[in-house]
Amino acid sequence: MSAGTLYDKVWDLHRVAELPGGSTQLFIGLHLIHEVTSPQAFAALRDLGLSVRYPERTVATVDHIVPTTSQVRPLADPLAEEMLATLEANCRQHGITLHGIGSGRQGIVHVIAPELGLTQPGMTVACGDSHTSTHGAFGAIAFGIGTSQVRDVLASQSLAMAKLKVRRIWVDGRLQSGVFAKDLVLHIIRILGVKGGVGYAYEFAGPAIEALSMEERMTLCNMAIEGGARCGYVNPDALTFDYLQGRPAAPSGEAWDRAVAWWRSLASDPGAVFDDEVRFDAAAIAPTVTWGITPGQGIAVDETVPTPEELDPDERPLAGEAYRYMDLRPGAPIAGTPVDVCFIGSCTNGRLSDLRAAAAVAEGRRVAPGIRAFVVPGSEQVAAAAEAEGLDAVFRRAGFEWRLPGCSMCLAMNPDRLEGRQISASSSNRNFKGRQGSASGRTLLMSPAMVAAAAITGHVVDVRALLAEHPPTVERQPPLTPALP
Amino acid sequence: MSTVPLPAGPIAAHRGRGLPLPGADIDTDRIIPARFLKCVTFDDLATGVFADDRSERAGDHPFDRPEHRGASVLVVNSNFGCGSSREHAPQALMRWGIRAVVGESFAEIFFGNCLALGLPCLTADPADVTELQEAIAADPGAELLVDLEAMAVVLERPSAGEKRWPVRLEPGPRRMLLSGQWDGTAQLVAHDAELTATASALPYLNGFR
Numbered sequence: 001m002s003a004g005t006l007y008d009k010v011w012d013l014h015r016v017a018e019l020p021g022g023s024t025q026l027f028i029g030l031h032l033i034h035e036v037t038s039p040q041a042f043a044a045l046r047d048l049g050l051s052v053r054y055p056e057r058t059v060a061t062v063d064h065i066v067p068t069t070s071q072v073r074p075l076a077d078p079l080a081e082e083m084l085a086t087l088e089a090n091c092r093q094h095g096i097t098l099h100g101i102g103s104g105r106q107g108i109v110h111v112i113a114p115e116l117g118l119t120q121p122g123m124t125v126a127c128g129d130s131h132t133s134t135h136g137a138f139g140a141i142a143f144g145i146g147t148s149q150v151r152d153v154l155a156s157q158s159l160a161m162a163k164l165k166v167r168r169i170w171v172d173g174r175l176q177s178g179v180f181a182k183d184l185v186l187h188i189i190r191i192l193g194v195k196g197g198v199g200y201a202y203e204f205a206g207p208a209i210e211a212l213s214m215e216e217r218m219t220l221c222n223m224a225i226e227g228g229a230r231c232g233y234v235n236p237d238a239l240t241f242d243y244l245q246g247r248p249a250a251p252s253g254e255a256w257d258r259a260v261a262w263w264r265s266l267a268s269d270p271g272a273v274f275d276d277e278v279r280f281d282a283a284a285i286a287p288t289v290t291w292g293i294t295p296g297q298g299i300a301v302d303e304t305v306p307t308p309e310e311l312d313p314d315e316r317p318l319a320g321e322a323y324r325y326m327d328l329r330p331g332a333p334i335a336g337t338p339v340d341v342c343f344i345g346s347c348t349n350g351r352l353s354d355l356r357a358a359a360a361v362a363e364g365r366r367v368a369p370g371i372r373a374f375v376v377p378g379s380e381q382v383a384a385a386a387e388a389e390g391l392d393a394v395f396r397r398a399g400f401e402w403r404l405p406g407c408s409m410c411l412a413m414n415p416d417r418l419e420g421r422q423i424s425a426s427s428s429n430r431n432f433k434g435r436q437g438s439a440s441g442r443t444l445l446m447s448p449a450m451v452a453a454a455a456i457t458g459h460v461v462d463v464r465a466l467l468a469e470h471p472p473t474v475e476r477q478p479p480l481t482p483a484l485p
Numbered sequence: 486m487s488t489v490p491l492p493a494g495p496i497a498a499h500r501g502r503g504l505p506l507p508g509a510d511i512d513t514d515r516i517i518p519a520r521f522l523k524c525v526t527f528d529d530l531a532t533g534v535f536a537d538d539r540s541e542r543a544g545d546h547p548f549d550r551p552e553h554r555g556a557s558v559l560v561v562n563s564n565f566g567c568g569s570s571r572e573h574a575p576q577a578l579m580r581w582g583i584r585a586v587v588g589e590s591f592a593e594i595f596f597g598n599c600l601a602l603g604l605p606c607l608t609a610d611p612a613d614v615t616e617l618q619e620a621i622a623a624d625p626g627a628e629l630l631v632d633l634e635a636m637a638v639v640l641e642r643p644s645a646g647e648k649r650w651p652v653r654l655e656p657g658p659r660r661m662l663l664s665g666q667w668d669g670t671a672q673l674v675a676h677d678a679e680l681t682a683t684a685s686a687l688p689y690l691n692g693f694r
Contacts (some may be wrong), residue, residue, distance in 0.1 A: 016683045017676045021666060022657025023675055027683045029690070037571065039525035048670060053680075063525065079523040120689060129569040130594060146572035146598035147527075148668070158680060162657065194510055195564040198593055228567065230504035230593050251693060258693035294510050294567075318509050411519045411569075421616045432514040432568060439518070439537035 002166035006235055007201050010141045015126045016158050018208050023160040029123035030140075031058040031153045032109045033096070033104035035065055035083040036129030036413070042090040053155040059118060062087060062100060063108045064413045068376050068403035071101045080414065094154075107379020107405045110134040110347035114218065115381050117247025121236035121263040126153055131347045131429065133224040136233030137217035137405040138240055140265055141201070143231045164230065165275035166202045168268075170362065171208035173283035178464035180445035181216035182349060182427070184208070185223040186288040186298040188280060194296040197229025203268060204234050208282035213241040215353040223429055225355040235267035264294035287463055288444040289334050290431045292322030297431075298445070299334055301462045307331050325433055326442050327421075335445045337444070340422040342373035342455035343436075344400075346410040346446045349427035350378025353375070354448040355386050356429075359394040361452035361466055367399035368458030374401035374416070376408040400455065412437025425454035489557065492603030496659035499585045499605070499631045501557030503616035503640070506547050511561065512568035513595065517577040530577035536584055548581070552625035558638075560618050561588035561601050563611070566595025575599045585631040587638055587652060600658050605633060606625050607652035617650055633662055 016025040033041075038060070045052070052058065065080040075081040091098040099105040105112060105344055107164050113119045119135040125142035126132065128150040135142035174258040175184060189196075204217075207319045212220065224232025234240075235421040243258050244250045244408045286300035297319070301308065305323075307330040308316045323330060328337065344350075345356050355375065367373045375395050377383035383405055386392055392402040394435050409416040410428035417437025418424055424436055424443050431443035444460060521533030529627050539546040544589045547553055559578065565588045566574060575598045578586075586599065586606045596685040609617070621627070630639040633654065640648045654662075684690050 013687060014683065018666070019669065019672055021661040022655070025676055025679075027680065027687070029687065036522050042524065050670070050674065053677075056682075077523075083523065083525060098503045123689060128570060128572075130568065132570075144570035144594055146570055146575075146594060148572060148598065148601035152670050152673055155670055156677075157684075158676075160669045160673065162655075174676060194567060194594070195590065198564070198590065203582070225594075225690055228564070228592065255693050259689070261686045294512075302528050312508075321508070383586065413522060416615045430512075430514065430568060432512045432519050435514050437520070439540060444594075454658055467523075476604075478687040 001274050002275055004269035005166050005203060005274065006139055006233060006268045007141060007164070007166045007203065008267050009266050010122055011163060013122070019160050021160065023162050024163045025158050026124060027158050028153050028356065029057065030113070030118055030125045031157070032113055032125065032127035033058055033060045033150065034109050034129065035062050035087040037147050038090065038150055039083065040129055040147045041128070041404055044151040045068060045154050048155070050155045052094040052096065052154045058096045058154065058158055059113065060087060060096050060098040061106055061109050062406045064411065066101065066406040066413050068406050068408050068416055069453045071404050077415070082407055090137040091438050104380050107382065108347045108350060108407055109352060110222065111378035111382060114138065115247065115379060117250035120244065120250070121203050121240060122266045126159060130225045131222050133229070133231050134222040134347060136221040136224065136231050137214060139233055139236035139263065141231055141233065144225060144329050166200055166203055167197070167200045167276040167278065168203045168205055168274040169278055169280065170206040171204065171280045171282050172206055173208055173281050174211055175208060175282045175285065177469050178289055178449065179214055179266055179285055180447040180449065181219040183285055184282065185220045186290065186445060187285045187295050187296065189227040190288070190298040192227055192278065194226060194294045195228040197224065197227040200229050202232035204228070204231040204232060205244070209234055210237065213353060217266055217353045218351065219348055223295065226429055236263045237267070250252045269339065271377050287447065287450050289450065291326060291328055291334050292319065293325055293433050294318070295429065295431060295445060297322055301335055301450070301460065302333050305329065335355070335462060337460040338423070338458060339371065339425045339444065339454050339460065341418060341424040342371060342372070342451050343376070343409045343424055343426045343428065344380065344451050345376030345408050346428040347378065347407070348429040349448045350376060350382065352382050352385050354427065355382070355391050358448040358452040360392045361449050361456065362398040362400060362465060364397055365456045367455045371458055373399065373454055373455035374403055376403045377405045379405050409436050411435060425451045425460065427451045489584065491579065492584065492655045496662040496667070497633050497643035499557065500628055501562055501584060502512045502553070502555060502625065502627070503534040503558045503617070503621035503629045504547055504553045505560045505621045507562055507618055509563045510567055511565050513566055513571050513574040516566065516574040517571065522571060522573050527573065527576040527580065530573055534577040534581045540646055542550040555582065557582050557584040558612060558629045558631055559586045560621060561586060563615060564645055565591050567592035570594045575602055575604055579604055587614065587617065587631070596629060600661065600667055603662065605631065605654065605662055607631065607638070607654050609638070609650055609652045613650040620648060634660060
């Protein structure tokens, strides 16, 4: 039962038919594609003799395989070039808009769709990428799909789906200064577990959520999937509408007013019924860092790596594997753990506000000797906006590399990767074994500000200590809407 | 790697040897590391299955042990297939030769990806999964019958007799596998009139009127 929730309202609006298998055929309002999970779908479509049903409802970009040092064509890696060329050919053949390298609109698919105004409240959004949950920040129902389903959406603009239950995650209070949406979501996953959300959509609500910027809401919803929830969402409000207004794909004129009225009506009703509810207090959350090999293995920066005795018996085998892989000692403080590589970017934390938060830490400081630190903006628009306010110069002066947009070392499908047993402080979303490109490489997940602090000190440190001794000169500012070329 | 034909048509049962793979939260990055995703077809994915885990264990990984060569029923623990939505993960398992997966629980996207390929993911109680993994380890040559009609996994041991464990699968996916309608594109395409009706009532496709 989830009557009166945004999830139910959007589900009902998009129902096409009930299928014999017991699932529902759901219309997909926005389909996003990229070079990794689409080529086989287009090939399958050709094999079936089908065409793309609503080419104007699919939008493409290239993100996973793009290099961040030089994006000159042909790309240096022939496999990457083949994937990009295949995407270009498929988009051309089927009349799909592709925001390619150098267009001014290229970037990580979950960064560009919101900034272009493509993602809107009340839509169903699907993409062959699990972090599609990001788009739930707008009050959309957005979820990742596999390649067979990409084929299905191309062929029919719809999917066979089973309805989820809805868990409301109510967050009271306000996040402390120096604590970010990333810390909040790592904390939620730590408490509810990486499989706690299986079978659920997560509705994030409460005063702390309403106080988050749209970019912070995207960070939060982005990692719903790391908690097992296929989608997460925030009810649309004035902040959502302000973000959207004036963006290229957003409605305008009289349609804008009608849109806002409709969007408002979609928010969960005051008397909405939830299948489950959990509560958190934002004020009690500290900067959070993972110590293990799943995003649920996180602790506050001032805590110690849990000992087996401190864990539930069923968590102990995985913890044992994590101690060995990470080479971290149970009972040891996580603060002070030396790092080798610092990565700021990804669909979780590669937006302008993330770069501002990291730059506020880097400003006037230097990356510690021996540390490789780099910043990868989430999109060409983010890069342009950051450069317009001089963030690239702040990072460069501090010894960070300033790179070109893409997914980069979040999953290391491009040349950016860890080597050997290197350990990274990373603003990305997954600390799985081997995730960052080395089979024995290690990842500590944290907020972009915490990554910047680790780069400066050379080890895991509470960013609040740095911020206290050196008040940030880059204050939180309203989100920019950079002019498009 | 596998010469067994890929799944087609109704899937009521599968018979094959078991492959126990203990461990919780085994993610799709481990099943198929990202570097193997640099491809435009799924054809060659079998070589990448568990590539990093296997190299770490230098021949001692279940997918490398000689006694499990040719096995086709993977037996896993909880939250198997979590993480990335990459269909490359079930594709790699399938092309290696896996035809059914039995486990405590599965990540949702992974489960759906498997279903779309005709690869049944059946759940069983944790104690039963452990018992099944141990039974396979003790007698890796024994055949398993994965029976979607009877909803059971049966270990067929010529000497020690058979041993049976109950398994679960939601009625919808079960019907889809039994009827052969697990690959649903045709069904979706068939409802074009209903699709058009739904689209014509969506405010954001109609000027928010």
